[in-house]
Amino acid sequence: MAATKGIDCAVPLTAEKARAMAAAGMKFVCRYLVPISMEWKRLTRAEAEVITAAGMQVVSVFQRGTNDAAGGAVNGIRDGKAALHEAKLVGQPVGTAIYFAVDFDAQPKDYAAIEAYLRAAAKELPGYSVGVYGSHSVLEEMAKRGACKHFWQTYAWSKGKLSKAANLYQYKNGQELAGHSVDYNDALGGEGWWNTNPPAVEKPVNKFDKESAEEVISILGSVWMASDNDPGVREATTMQRTLYVML
Structure with a gap:
């Protein structure tokens, strides 16, 4: 080389x-x-x-x-x-x-x-x-x-x-x-040199990709439908969906 x-x-x-x-x-x-x-x-x-x-x-x-x-x-x-x-x-x-x-x-x-x-x-x-x-x-x-x-x-x-x-x-x-x-x-390696370019900034990684998001929405939808006979479950699911939208 x-x-x-x-x-x-x-x-x-x-x-x-x-x-x-x-x-x-x-x-x-x-x-x-x-x-x-x-x-x-x-x-x-x-x-x-x-x-x-x-x-x-x-x-x-x-x-x-x-x-x-x-x-x-x-x-x-x-x-x-x-x-x-x-x-x-x-x-x-x-x-x-x-x-x-x-x-x-x-x-x-x-x-x-x-x-x-x-x-x-x-x-x-x-x-x-x-x-x-x-x-x-x-x-x-x-x-x-x-x-x-x-x-x-x-x-x-x-x-x-x-x-x-x-x-x-x-x-x-x-x-x-x-x-x-x-x-x-x-x-020969390890020179310690530098330049004036700004340091690279890592972009934040989204927690969910599209496929994962759709899966979560599907699960929440199923829970929502099952909650018709249980107001407590419906209330908890509403909070979960609100938190998901905020992510």
Whole structure:
């Protein structure tokens, strides 16, 4: 079975480019939740609607610099709060994922700080699921530690290995698609993506179909006829028929 294809990009998409990417077979777009000071790469509600209208899903990733995760819990608190603010602005549904970038060649000496960063960010994001973007070794270690729930691997620094924990895999950087600079990704399941479509509302199910209703009416009619010699039965049957009409 072929993997589901998608892209990530720093510069926001126009409606025309989103449609062109969807036509090229892309099913999702990874975009940045960042503070307004980084507006040039910032996901907006309008862009999320454009991506959805083109028939693609949105994957949210928070990233200020390349190695903020190395700053541990202090940075995690700061970035978690900022990510929550941005997620609410763009209307990202709760229950979906926000990935946090570890965009450097992290070493074992960095793992404790990265874990602390992710756990601190998660505490600031009630209702959302936290993920990590990073190398094979980062994903393997964070999965082993249970530091987050979603995993997006980059081929960079990964030495040709693919983590079994990966939900997304970024396999080629610096490409051009529809006149836009993109990186190519595969979706591997459990991505935590979202769109701006309203949630489906289940329609109430009628208690009786036509056949059942006709059967009940027939039974009530028989009881009604049999009640001619018993006023008590007639009164009870009248109440039953009234209740049935109200259903």
